[in-house]
Amino acid sequence: xxxxxxxxxxxxxxxxxxxxxxxxxxxxxxxxxxxxxxxxxxxxxxxxxxxxxxxxxxxxxxxxxxxxxxxxxxxxxxxxxxxxxxxxxxxxxxxxxxxxxxxxxxxxxxxxxxxxxxxxxxxxxxxxxxxxxxxxxxxxxxxxxxxxxxxxxxxxxxxxxxxxxxxxxxxxxxxxxxxxxxxxxxxxxxxxxxxxxxxxxxxxxxxxxxxxxxxxxxxxxxxxxxxxxxxxxxxxxxxxxxxxxxxxxxxxxxxxxxxxxxxxxxxxxxxxxxxxxxxxxxxxxxxxxxxxxxxxxxxxxxxxxxxxxxxxxxxxxxxxxxxxxxxxxxxxxxxxxxxxxxxxxxxxxxxxxxxxxxxxxxxxxxxxxxxxxxxxxxxxxxxxxxxxxxxxxxxxxxxxxxxxxxxxxxxxxxxxxxxxxxxxxxxxxxxxxxxxxxxxxxxxxxxxxxxxxxxxxxxxxxxxxxxxxxxxxx
Amino acid sequence: xxxxxxxxxxxxxxxxxxxxxxxxxxxxxxxxxxxxxxxxxxxxxxxxxxxxxxxxxxxxxxxxxxxxxxxxxxxxxxxxxxxxxxxxxxxxxxxxxxxxxxxxxxxxxxxxxxxxxxxxxxxxxxxxxxxxxxxxxxxxxxxxxxxxxxxxxxxxxxxxxxxxxxxxxxxxxxxxxxxxxxxxxxxxxxxxxxxxxxxxxxxxxxxxxxxxxxxxxxxxxxxxxxxxxxxxxxxxxxxxxxxxxxxxxxxxxxxxxxxxxxxxxxxxxxxxxxxxxxxxxxxxxxxxxxxxxxxxxxxxxxxxxxxxxxxxxxxxxxxxxxxxxxxxxxxxxxxxxxxxxxxxxxxxxxxxxxxxxxxxxxxxxxxxxxxxxxxxxxxxxxxxxxxxxxxxxxxxxxxxxxxxxxxxxxxxxxxxxxxxxxxxxx
Numbered sequence: 001x002x003x004x005x006x007x008x009x010x011x012x013x014x015x016x017x018x019x020x021x022x023x024x025x026x027x028x029x030x031x032x033x034x035x036x037x038x039x040x041x042x043x044x045x046x047x048x049x050x051x052x053x054x055x056x057x058x059x060x061x062x063x064x065x066x067x068x069x070x071x072x073x074x075x076x077x078x079x080x081x082x083x084x085x086x087x088x089x090x091x092x093x094x095x096x097x098x099x100x101x102x103x104x105x106x107x108x109x110x111x112x113x114x115x116x117x118x119x120x121x122x123x124x125x126x127x128x129x130x131x132x133x134x135x136x137x138x139x140x141x142x143x144x145x146x147x148x149x150x151x152x153x154x155x156x157x158x159x160x161x162x163x164x165x166x167x168x169x170x171x172x173x174x175x176x177x178x179x180x181x182x183x184x185x186x187x188x189x190x191x192x193x194x195x196x197x198x199x200x201x202x203x204x205x206x207x208x209x210x211x212x213x214x215x216x217x218x219x220x221x222x223x224x225x226x227x228x229x230x231x232x233x234x235x236x237x238x239x240x241x242x243x244x245x246x247x248x249x250x251x252x253x254x255x256x257x258x259x260x261x262x263x264x265x266x267x268x269x270x271x272x273x274x275x276x277x278x279x280x281x282x283x284x285x286x287x288x289x290x291x292x293x294x295x296x297x298x299x300x301x302x303x304x305x306x307x308x309x310x311x312x313x314x315x316x317x318x319x320x321x322x323x324x325x326x327x328x329x330x331x332x333x334x335x336x337x338x339x340x341x342x343x344x345x346x347x348x349x350x351x352x353x354x355x356x357x358x359x360x361x362x363x364x365x366x367x368x369x370x371x372x373x374x375x376x377x378x379x380x381x382x383x384x385x386x387x388x389x390x391x392x393x394x395x396x397x398x399x400x401x402x403x404x405x406x407x408x409x410x411x412x413x414x415x416x417x418x419x420x421x422x423x424x425x426x427x428x429x430x431x432x433x434x435x436x437x438x439x440x441x442x443x444x445x446x447x448x449x450x451x452x453x454x455x456x457x458x459x460x461x462x463x464x465x466x467x468x469x470x471x472x473x474x
Numbered sequence: 475x476x477x478x479x480x481x482x483x484x485x486x487x488x489x490x491x492x493x494x495x496x497x498x499x500x501x502x503x504x505x506x507x508x509x510x511x512x513x514x515x516x517x518x519x520x521x522x523x524x525x526x527x528x529x530x531x532x533x534x535x536x537x538x539x540x541x542x543x544x545x546x547x548x549x550x551x552x553x554x555x556x557x558x559x560x561x562x563x564x565x566x567x568x569x570x571x572x573x574x575x576x577x578x579x580x581x582x583x584x585x586x587x588x589x590x591x592x593x594x595x596x597x598x599x600x601x602x603x604x605x606x607x608x609x610x611x612x613x614x615x616x617x618x619x620x621x622x623x624x625x626x627x628x629x630x631x632x633x634x635x636x637x638x639x640x641x642x643x644x645x646x647x648x649x650x651x652x653x654x655x656x657x658x659x660x661x662x663x664x665x666x667x668x669x670x671x672x673x674x675x676x677x678x679x680x681x682x683x684x685x686x687x688x689x690x691x692x693x694x695x696x697x698x699x700x701x702x703x704x705x706x707x708x709x710x711x712x713x714x715x716x717x718x719x720x721x722x723x724x725x726x727x728x729x730x731x732x733x734x735x736x737x738x739x740x741x742x743x744x745x746x747x748x749x750x751x752x753x754x755x756x757x758x759x760x761x762x763x764x765x766x767x768x769x770x771x772x773x774x775x776x777x778x779x780x781x782x783x784x785x786x787x788x789x790x791x792x793x794x795x796x797x798x799x800x801x802x803x804x805x806x807x808x809x810x811x812x813x814x815x816x817x818x819x820x821x822x823x824x825x826x827x828x829x830x831x832x833x834x835x836x837x838x839x840x841x842x843x844x845x846x847x848x849x850x851x852x853x854x855x856x857x858x859x860x861x862x863x864x865x866x867x868x869x870x871x872x873x874x875x876x877x878x879x880x881x882x883x884x885x886x887x888x889x890x891x892x893x894x895x896x897x898x899x900x
Contacts, residue, residue, distance in 0.1 A: 048723075049788070051554035051556070052553060052554055053525070053526065053553050053554045053555070053556040053559075054526055054527060054528075054553065054556070054559075055527040055528075055549060055550060055553060056527060056528040056529060056530075057527070057529050057530075057546065057549070058529065058530040058531060059530070059531040059532065059533055059542065060531075060532055061532055061533055062513075062532070071504075071506065072504065072505055072506055072507070072508075073506070073507045073508070073509075074507075074508045074509075075507070075508070075509040075510075075511075076509070076510045076511065077511050077513075078512075079513060079514060079532050092510045093508075093510075095508060096505065096507075096508050128549070128552070129549045129552045129553070130552045133552065133553075151724055152723045152724050152725070154723060186723075186725075188723060188724050188725050188834070190724065195724050195725070195729070195834045196834050196835070197725050197832070197833060197834045230832075230834075235837070235862065238693050238860060238862055238896060238897075238898025239693040239898050239899070239900065240690075240899075240900060256828075269501065269610055269612075269646075270609050270610055270646065270654070271609070271610055271646040271654055271656060272654070273652050273653055273654055274652070275652075275654070276652060277652065349511060349513070351507070351509070385830050386828065386830055387828050388827050388828030388829075388841070389827075389828075390656065390827060391656075392646055392649075392653070392654035392655055392656035393649070393653055393654070393655050393656070393685070393688065393857065394652075394653060395827055395841070395843070395857055395858050396827075396828075397827050397828030397829060397841035397860075398828065399828060399829055399830040399839065416832070416837070417830075417831075417832045417835070417837040417838070417839060418839045418860070418862060419828060419829040419830070419839035419840055419841055419860045419862070420860075421827065421828075421841040421858050421859065421860055422858065423858060425652065469690065469858055469859060469860060469898055469899060470860070470898060471829075471839035471840075471860035471861070471862040471898050472839075472860075472862055472896070472898055473862065473896050474693050474694045474695045474896040474897070474898065
């Protein structure tokens, strides 16, 4: 479907009306304006106590009008696309500027993608609930079959399909169709009078073809493993110690320790600890960190960002040097550099701000075995739930659901439920070894910033950090 | 709702929500952001042939709604039946007639935008240029109103209106090396007159400057004092463990403990939902069930689980209420400053940084920042530390409750003191 057709079909708006709205948005003299239309369909099917017995569906629809004047932003949205209501929103957003009306809007040129990173085979919009149910049931049954201690299981399958249409005052126009699916299992076991719980999930930008026996089996195995290990795990003694980050989910370290602090809005405002460190060497030259919107089918992928900039792969650390911040339009202009395509929004209700996509470290040359062998007393961590950061002080944290003690160079006891805290620049500088076993974690990672949620992913090869503060008993 | 019933539902519940918000954000003397929004949403809860589903849309045009509901009813028919999905029994509904809770201030419709903008400017101007260590000052004014209406096919009809007003300042200062410590202060109120308009900038700056020189302290067992901004964070895992949904799935560390002394006898926590002009106050919950004053914990004895209609039927117990509304933790006699004087060796927690808890066991571990307390005095700012423990043990180590809950919240929790908490640092 081409842009103009999509716009008419979903939003009932013609190109001439769009020009009128943009012109009104600039009637007080802003430098730039854009219109972001969204029509989203979402569905969920849930299993609880052995049966697929609940469903929910939703529709969300609307358009956001944004006006920029220098670094300043005016924003308003409406939930219908009548010309009158769109003009009203435009007038509200326009008030961020205080001058005479700006130049007229040029003709729209449709963006042509070189590549569609989430080209699907079967759209969720064409799939009935009847087709979804068997997979949800299978996941439940598979978990119960794997371990007699399993007592309760909850499964949730959610999908969403978003039709996004965008035009701006520079003549950029695009239509992007964005699918997303998540399958999650929560498991409770009961053994020797003790309950423990665990969780496993996968999320991709895929259609119905996501649901296979393989993915169901993978999630079932992981849910059982994550719950069972809780019975063997203890809490370590807390304090400063070396930490080996296991490949995959440890990418959360990158997201919290440096990812947020590299978001360019914090840096142009001077509030990030990395604000004066662009182009400086901040860690070992064997370290390369990427924020990438181009991984096929990845939850964090972006064909085109929410400001009309192509999805792309951005090196934020290249051979140990802080090589780029993550930009949106405002910060790119501020730093006089092209936008890196990180301008993203939760929905048409919000203005775009710099957000991460898929954030990962590239392979190094070390081996995970050598890393572990080099640690006298420390921890190995590879299963996480959440993290947070204070980008000014640089203090980041992530919560370890499970991992292992390292004693005299060997993995010994499993550990569980401890928070790890560190300082971004220090921790990165203390990373002494990076392995060659890179893994992407395809879980249901959701990042929160300024009241907006955004789907992301993260990945890592195994790596050794000389010293972090590990929670535990005293 | 009637259309849903006509489509084949045996019962149905419909809720409508409508809201609008305004925000002005100032950064370093310039208007940085202005945002205005208004939204509507309709949610349907459909009970069809013993099966259940919920559906939401913001497309309110009649033809679209009709098609939406018809499709919804059809899709629910494919599910397995769930006899526990039922509307509440009508006797439990709020019947109306109680006095207005004063949650809505109509001033919000007439306040001139310039006045709002000026408040944000004034708050920042209190401190701009007053200290050379200041890197950036951000202030914002926001307000909003929301209306909701709920109707059920077995006789409930109710509506509510709430407004909010808030003012916030955050400050970033130059610290050691590249570090830029940041903090904030704010007020929020249900009515414009109650909103504190002066002094917020000054407090934000004080809270930021006192962070300068933060260091890690030694690992060990300390007395922990938590301020009244953060104490609620330690209560959250307890509230989650009281929910019917968690209990029914055997995923709660407070399972099968009702009626037992689970926590310190100093702990009395009350849900008081009808406090006039109180955050969170309401006459009915999201099912229409009437709220009432309840002891959640009475001198440490667990008295109330939060169990909605569905989970009550599954667990074969009486329903209570789906969630707390306005929580009050019974206060002690002393202020936080007075409590600190009695601490020989401890840590005052003034911020949490990430962390989580395990719903089955009650184990927790959180990142923290704050101040070392030595011989009754604040000595050194600390950060980059964790506290680790278990909720069941922690709330039995509660040794004192302050007299200082903040009034601008639905959960009025004062500062708290706990003994022998494990901190990890150096």
